[in-house]
Amino acid sequence: MNPIYQDLKIQCFQANKQLPALGLVLFTFGNVSVADRSLGVFAIKPSGVPYDALQAEDMVIVDFEGQAVEGALRPSSDTKTHAVLYKHWEQIGAVAHTHSTYATAWAQTQLDIPILGTTHADHLTVNVPCAPPMSDEMIAGDYERETGFQILQEFDRRGLDYREVEMILVGNHAPFTWGKTADKAVYNSAVLEEIARMAYLSVTIRPGVPRLKEALIQKHYLRKHGKDAYYGQ
Amino acid sequence: MNPIYQDLKIQCFQANKQLPALGLVLFTFGNVSVADRSLGVFAIKPSGVPYDALQAEDMVIVDFEGQAVEGALRPSSDTKTHAVLYKHWEQIGAVAHTHSTYATAWAQTQLDIPILGTTHADHLTVNVPCAPPMSDEMIAGDYERETGFQILQEFDRRGLDYREVEMILVGNHAPFTWGKTADKAVYNSAVLEEIARMAYLSVTIRPGVPRLKEALIQKHYLRKHGKDAYYGQ
C-alpha cells in the first residue's frame, strides 16, 4: 500500500464507521468518501463490505474521473456519483450517502422536506431539495455518473449554492450529503435524518402546516453561519 | 445426538440468534430453518423456547414432509409451512419467519408493500406480495401445511419466481422470507422490515404516492443481481 494514502484511508474508514454508530445504515446501505485535493483523489468504502468487517486498508483510492487508483477491492457502486460532485464542486472535502429511513421515505415521495422549524433553519435556509427521478435516458446511460449530474443540475435549476445547502434527496432513491470535512458530511447525514423525522411528524399531525417564517429562517441560519455568527466556540 | 446433524444445527442456531440481534422478534415470535438437501432434512427452532435460553443442540431435525427426524423438543408450530416450501422450491436452503412490526402491520392491511424506491428495487422488482387470508377450509384443515400452499399458490397466480422474489406477506398473519443460505434468509427478513417501514412513512406522507418508474426498478435490480451485476466484491 502506498503510504501517501494512509491518512486519507484512515479518515475515510473512521467516517464510514460513524454511519452505523449514528443509526444511519442497515447492512451495507451507505458509504462515505473523503478527498485529498492536493493529491487529486478520494478514498471511498469498498462495495458491499459489511461495516463490522471493514478495515482502514480496505478503502479504495479513486480519482475525480471515478477511476480506481489504488486498492485491492472494488469501490462502492456509487463511486462515480461521488467523483462528479468532487470534480464540479471544488470546495467539498467529503461526501456521504445513506438510505437512512426518514430521509429515504421522503425521497420516495418525490417531495422536498419543507422547512418547518429552527432545527432545519440552523442548517439551511430552504427546503431540503428533492431532485426528480432521473430520465430513462440517464438511467440507461452511465447511471451513477448521471446521478451526480442530476444533483448538479437540480442545484443549478434552483440557484442553490452547494456551500450553503449541503444535502439533497435524489427522488425515489436516497439522500446525499457533503461538507468541507468528513465529520461535517456525516454530521449532515444525521441532521438530515432528524429534520426528515420531525417534518414527517409535523405534516402528519397537521397536513398543510405552514412554512417557517422568513425572519426566523434568516435569524437561525445567520447565528450559526453568517459572518456575525455567535454559535459555538 | 447424531453427529451428522451437528453442523446443520449450529447453522440453524446461529441464524435464529440473528433475529433478536436485528430487532426482528419479540419473545418467541419467529423461527428460522436451514436445510441440508443432501440429507433431505432441515433443522428448525423448537417451539416456544425463548431466544435467550436457546442452545444449538435444541434444534430439531425434520424431513421435507414435516416429520421430526431427531431432537428432544417439539419443532416450531410453523414447521409444516417450512417443509412445504423446501419440498416444492428446490433451490432454497433456508426459511425465516418473523412477526417483525412493520411487515406484520402491512400483512394486517392485506395490501402489498408498494415498490416506491431503490432500496426496494435493490432486492426485488415487484411489490412485496401479500397473499390473501386463507379460506376457512384451509384454516380448518392442516393449517400450517396449507399456509405453505397459500404461499406457493400466490406465487403461481402472480407468475413470480421464488429465486427472484424471496419474501411474502401472508395476509393477516406475518412475513416469510427465504434464500439459498441461512444468512440470506435472515438478511431478507431485515430488508423486508426496513422496506416496510420506509413504505409506511411514504404512504402516510403522501397517500397515493406513485410506484417507482420501471427504468429505475430494472437498473437497481440488475446492478445487484443480473449477469452484469457490479455491486459487491
Added chain:
Amino acid sequence: MNPIYQDLKIQCFQANKQLPALGLVLFTFGNVSVADRSLGVFAIKPSGVPYDALQAEDMVIVDFEGQAVEGALRPSSDTKTHAVLYKHWEQIGAVAHTHSTYATAWAQTQLDIPILGTTHADHLTVNVPCAPPMSDEMIAGDYERETGFQILQEFDRRGLDYREVEMILVGNHAPFTWGKTADKAVYNSAVLEEIARMAYLSVTIRPGVPRLKEALIQKHYLRKHGKDAYYGQ
C-alpha cells in the same frame, strides 16, 4: 422483615425490573404486584421509587382490601386497583400496570384495539377492550378502588372471561394486564404494547381496515390455548 414474605418480595421485585428492561416504563410510570393466595396478600412496588434504586426489600405487602400489612414504604398509588382485581378474580396471581406508549395512546382515544392479525389472535380472540372513562362520581370517590370496579364492570358488560382476556385499557388512562404468574402478567404488558403498535400502523396505512376473520381468530388462539394446543413444549 417477616421472612414469610421474602420469596414473594423477590418475585415482585424481579417482575418490576422487567418493565424497564422491556422498554415499557419511563421513570416510575408502572408497577407490578404478585399475590400469594395462601397468605391472602400481594407484594407491590412502592410509590414513586425509581426502578434503578429499587430493592427487593422495598416491596410492600398488602392484603386484598388494599391495606398495607408490612413494609417501610408507602405502596403504589394504584394499589387499591390491584386489590380489587385480586379479590374478585380468584385465579390471577399477578397484575401489571404500565403507561407503555402505544397502548396508552390507544387508551387516550377511548377506542378498543381492533383484532387485525394472528399476533393478536395468538393471545386473545377479541379486540383489546377499552373501558370508558370513569364517571365523575367514581372519580370523586375512592378513585383507585373504583378503577378496579370499572375494569370488572367492563368485563361483565362484555361477557368476557378474565382467564381468557388478560388485558384491558382504562379509557384516557393506561393499560392493566394480569396472569396466573408474575412472568405472564409482564409478558402480557409487552405483548399488548406490540399489538397496539402493529394496530396503530395498520389503521394509519388503511383506515377502516377489516377485522381478522373468525376462522383465523379461533385457529390461532386454540393452537396456543385450547385443550388441543400444540404450541410450545
Added chain:
Amino acid sequence: MNPIYQDLKIQCFQANKQLPALGLVLFTFGNVSVADRSLGVFAIKPSGVPYDALQAEDMVIVDFEGQAVEGALRPSSDTKTHAVLYKHWEQIGAVAHTHSTYATAWAQTQLDIPILGTTHADHLTVNVPCAPPMSDEMIAGDYERETGFQILQEFDRRGLDYREVEMILVGNHAPFTWGKTADKAVYNSAVLEEIARMAYLSVTIRPGVPRLKEALIQKHYLRKHGKDAYYGQ
C-alpha cells in the same frame, strides 16, 4: 476557577449529561442551566461543545442579566432566554432546552399538545402551551432575550402559573422546561417528550379526539401535587 462555583458547575454538568442519556438530544441541540439564587448566578452549558467531550469545569457562570461572570468558554447561544426566565420567575432553580423529536415536531405545527390522558394530567392540568412564533421585530432585536419574553408573555396571556406548568413549546422552535431543581427540569423535558409522543399517536389514530374530562384532570394532578397528594414517599 473560583471554588465558590464548583458545586454549581458539577450540578449543571450532571444535568446536561442526562439529556443524551434520556435520548433527548442529537449532537449539541440542547442545554441545561442551574441557578444559585444566593449567588445571583446560574451555570450553563458552553455553546456548541459535544456532550461526549463535556467536562464539569467547562460550565459557564452567568448572571441574571445574561452576562458571563466566569468561564473560559462562550455560554450557550440560548443563555439570555434562560436569564430572562430566572430573573422573572423567582422560584425556578433550573431550565432545560432541547430539540427532542416529538415535542419539536409539535412546536413546528404551532399547535398546543392537547391534554388527552392521565400521563399528561399527572404533570399539568392544561394543554402544553405553544407560544406563537415571534414577531419580526422581536426576531430582529435581541432574539434570545426576546424568546424569554415571548415565553413570559404567553404565560401572562393564558393566566398560567410557572410553578404549576413547567413547560412550553416556542412555536416553530422547540421546548423549554424548568423546575425547582436540575433533576426536575430535566425530568420535565423527558415527560414532555413522552406526552408529545402519546398525543401524536392518539391524534393520528383518531383526528379530533376529545380532551380529557375535567374530573380526571383534577384527580390525577392533585393526587401527585395537591396538599393532599398521596403519590410517592
